[in-house]
Amino acid sequence: MNHVVELILKPKFVAEIANGYPLILKEAAESTNETIEEGTLLKIVRPNRKYIATGYYGKQNKGIGWVLTNDPSKEIDEAYFEEKFKQAISKRVDFYKQDDTTAFRVFNGEGDGIGGLTIDYFDGFYLVSFYSKGIYSFRDAIFAALKETTNLRGIYEKKRFDTNGQYVEQDDYVEGEVGQFPLIIKENGMNYAVNLNDGAMTGIFLDQRNVRLALREKYSKGKTVLNTFSYTGAFSVAAALGGAYETTSVDLAKRSLPMTIEQFSVNGIDYEQQQIKVMNVFDYFSYAARHQLKFDVVVLDPPSFARTKKMTFSTSKDYPKLIEDAIEITASNGLIIASTNNASFNMKKFKTFIDKAFKEKNKRYKILEQHQLPEDFATLEDYPEFNYLKVCMIQLLK
Structure with missing residues (x-):
């Protein structure tokens, strides 16, 4: 059984933990004389030492641990x-x-x-x-x-x-x-190749399931689709199976080429009829703008943070510019699927990024639909900040 340590909360954090907030923030705890090891069970108490909850010590982003139960008799076994x-x-x-x-x-x-x-x-x-x-x-x-x-x-x-x-x-x-x-x-009837034993990624992000379905069913038929930060091309597969005229997948990672070919192949799609580019997405935006390329659908699903030799990209500060670049190569009445998994801002803030970009380009837009985490990605209704996924389907108006 894991060692148990008493963790005294600062007064202003008592109510939120008592009411069900699951994350124990770094600043929530009074200093302790003990050096707490990861995995230590925490008896979380008020300043008067009255029990609130049991949790465990484990550093993750802004937190030092998570609440497991509000029942003092519950064994964590x-x-x-x-x-x-x-x-x-x-x-x-x-x-x-x-x-x-x-x-x-x-x-x-x-x-x-x-x-x-x-x-x-x-x-x-x-x-x-x-x-x-x-x-x-x-x-x-x-x-x-x-x-x-x-x-x-x-x-x-x-x-x-x-x-x-x-x-x-x-x-x-x-x-x-x-x-x-x-x-x-x-x-949803589409095939995807996954590998559970090949580093951090599996080949597909399961939280985008409903977005891929929407792309296939509503927005692909007869369209040209640009999939940026394409990883293994999962959105491109959905678009192709939805009847897209052509897909273009762009990702900087060299592995994206064979993995995207594989995803097309397991669906019986001739990958040679699709475009797969191994290059920096921002370089591709410049290339497409120079050649006056226009796409009916542009998918933006960048990592929260990325660094290359040329630049550093962060969704929290650079997303408006990303949308601006996308607007330049989106056809009139075309669609931008803007997505982020950055948990540091909410949907309302994300929409301000969208608005800022369109105002900067002096363009009008309409959000046709929006998505957050699908139903199997259970979230706490009272704490929407843990619903990290934000996706908006944005139509570029004439």
């Missing part, structure tokens, strides 16, 4: 994780029954009651992601509980926390069946 997993799985019964979608999120961190932990399902395989050393210390209990509550083929894991700058080449396989990769999963 295998049975605790089993209970949480059963509750999460019961919310996703309909996903398990679908034949045309075989990959989805089973457990979404604080939205399902355990911050710092996510579990994704890939056609019988479970991928467990740990976002701090703290939650990783519960690894054995988590895997035991997962085996007890699911009928799984195999388990893979990702350690998504800082290991003191040391990257260790590791096999992410844990136990069960050894996956044969690429594993072909289905999403």
Whole structure:
């Protein structure tokens, strides 16, 4: 059992933790005489030492840990994780029954009651992601509980926390069946090749499922589609299957070329009829503007932060300029799909970026629809800041 330390909250943070806020902020705790190790259980108390909650110590972004329960009698053991997993799985019964979608999120961190932990399902395989050393210390209990509550083929894991700058080449396989990769999963009837044992990424971002469906069903037929920061070309596949005249996928990573070819191929799409560019997206914007290229649909889904030899990009400060560049190469009445997973600002703020860009270019626009996290990515209704995904479908008006 993990060591237990008493953590005294500063008075102004008592109410939010008592009312269900899941993240223990760095500034919320009174200083402690003990050096707290990651994974230490926290007995969270008021300044008068009255119990509020039990959590664990694990550094992640702005926080030093997460609340696990408000029940002082609750043990944080295998049975605790089993209970949480059963509750999460019961919310996703309909996903398990679908034949045309075989990959989805089973457990979404604080939205399902355990911050710092996510579990994704890939056609019988479970991928467990740990976002701090703290939650990783519960690894054995988590895997035991997962085996007890699911009928799984195999388990893979990702350690998504800082290991003191040391990257260790590791096999992410844990136990069960050894996956044969690429594993072909289905999403709304589309095929996607994924690899659970090849670094941090799998080949697809499951949180964009509804956006890809909208692109395929509503906005692709007969259109030219530019997919920037395209990664493995998942949006391009959706567009091509939706009847796009042509797709162009642009990403700086050299691996994007073979991986995008693979995604087209597993869907029976002739990749040679599509454009795949390995280059800096901003260089491509300049190229397209010089050659007066116009696209009916432009997809913008950049990383929150990126650095190249030439420049540094941050969505929190550079997104308006990104949209401005997109406007220059979007056809009249065309569509810009603007997306970000940056949790540091909300949808309202994101829309100010959009408005700023269109005003700068003296153009009119209309937001046709917007998306946030899909239903399997459970979030806390009272704390919308944890619903990190923001997507707007923006029509460029004449």
